[in-house]
Amino acid sequence: MQLLELRGVLLSSALALALVGTVASAQQTEEYEYTERTTIRPQSKMKQTMQDLVDRPVAVRVGGGMEGVAGALDDRLGIGPHWNATLSAQPLPFMGAEIAYNGATHDVDNNFPGTVGSEGAVGGADFVSNGGQAAVTFNLPTPIVQPYALGGIGFDHFEFRGAETSTFRDDTAGRVPVGGGLKSNMGALSADLRFNYNILFSQNFARSAADPDIGGTYNLALQVGARF
Secondary structure (H helix, E strand, O other), X not given: OHHHHXXXXXXXXXHHHHHHHHHHHHHHHHHHHHHHHHHOOOOOHHHHXXXXXXXXXXXXXXXXXXXXXXXHHOOOEOOEEEEEEEEEEEEEOOEEEEEEEEEEEEOEOOOOOOOOEOOEOOOOOOEEEEEEEEEEEXXXXXXXXXXXXXXXXXXXXXXXXXXXXXXXXXXXXXXXXXXXXXXXEEOOEEEEEEEEEEEEOOOOOEOOOOOOOOOEEEEEEEEEEEEO
16 A cells, blocks of 8 residues: 555656656746747848948949039020049948049020020030039938938139130139948949039139129039949
8 A cells, every 4th residue: 555655656757757847847948939930030121221231332324314504504504414423432331432433514504695696606505514523422221222412622713715805714623522322322322312512613614803702613423333
């Protein structure tokens, strides 16, 4: 009788130990699965974009659009075609730098009195400008499209294709470009839509001695290119 009772006690103890071991093993498995689920997560789209901007920091883009004039130039020159090429580098996800070539043409406004005929100074464009700029860009590393702002320093050489007058002549003018736009990247491809306003240091290429006011130029352009 005592032997049977001893066997019953031993069997009950073994069953209890087995049950405790099973529960502990299940808890460990659940904790491991929870740890795996909470620690191994795919990167967010924002982090992926930031990493992508750093992985391909150099871009070359070319494009064009339209350029207009403002301020004192508004009644003297018309809107004309604009073209550009940009080499940019972005060592940080939020900030980059670029150098760019810019060109444009303008006709003398037919309503401007005095010094040129109704058809302009010459056949075709009256002014041809070529120049460059260096700028710093600040952007949001958002997925798909990144809005940005820019500021820098630049210059333009304006060539007047007609005979010099009291108002129109050849000249080189410094400028401060400020603006912003939207960039979009897809793998090695890049696109950039930008508005740029140029604060001119002077406008001697289209200013009479009696008019000290200074105008500005602005352009809207689309660029496409590749990233490396």
